Amino acid sequence: MKIRTLLLVLFILFIAGFVALNFEQILQPTALNFGFTQVQAPMGLVLLGMLALVLVVFLAALVYYQTLHLMEVRRITREAADQRVLADKAEASRFTELRQYLQGEQIATTARDDALAERLHAKLDQVQAALTQVIEQNGNGLSASIGELEDRMERRLPPSGSASI
Template sequence: MKIRTILLILFILLIAGFVALNFEQILQPSTLNFGFSEVQAPMGLVLLGMLALVLVVFLLALVYYQTVHLMEVRRITREVAEQRRLADQAEASRFTELRQYLQTEMQATAARERDLSDKMHQKIEQLQTILTRVIEQSGNGLEASIGELEDRLERQLPNRQPPN
């Protein structure tokens, strides 16, 4: 129990003990003035009744405020649960959008990669064709130069036989 609850119970028990010890004095009649009239009644009993009435009013107020507080807590709990659900949905939606975006980007990257690969293969084939042509032309030019040199040598040395 909380210390406040223990002190409240202790205070009520002290008042009850005081009333029990002085109950005869509480029941003695006296003249009471209510402002508009005077009445003969036991003063202690009237004060004890007023104390009981105040206690009941405070207890009712406590129950009312506690009920209002519980209702507010339940309303806030429902709102928090709804906000959490909405946040979870938004997060799931963001993940879905991110997944779709990544898939789209991966497909676009794969398409670019295929295009670049195709272009590179075409370029390599072109370079290979050009290189083959250059090699053939160089070979032909070299053969022509060698043929020309052989012709010159044969003209300068006409009696010499080519080795077999």
């Protein structure tokens, strides 16, 4: 229990005890002056009634302000929930946009990779064709050189069949 609530309960119990102990004196009639008239009534009972009336007024005000506070808290909670939903939707939208962007970038990267692979294959085919041509030319050149050397050797050496006879 909060200390204020405990003090309030103790104060109310103190007043109730005081009233219970002095109830006979509270009920004794007295001449009361209300300004425009004079009445015979028990002064303690009138004061006790006024205290009860003030207590009821303060309790009604407390209930009214507590109700206003609760309604405001509910309104703020509802607005916060709406804002949270909007934030979640915005975040989901950003994730969707990011996913679409990344998919687009992946498609573009794949297309660039495919284009580069095609260019690489074309370049490799060109290099292979050039290399094949160079190898053929070297082979032809070597064949021609070997043929020329064979011709020279045949001219310088006598035929092998006539030397043995």
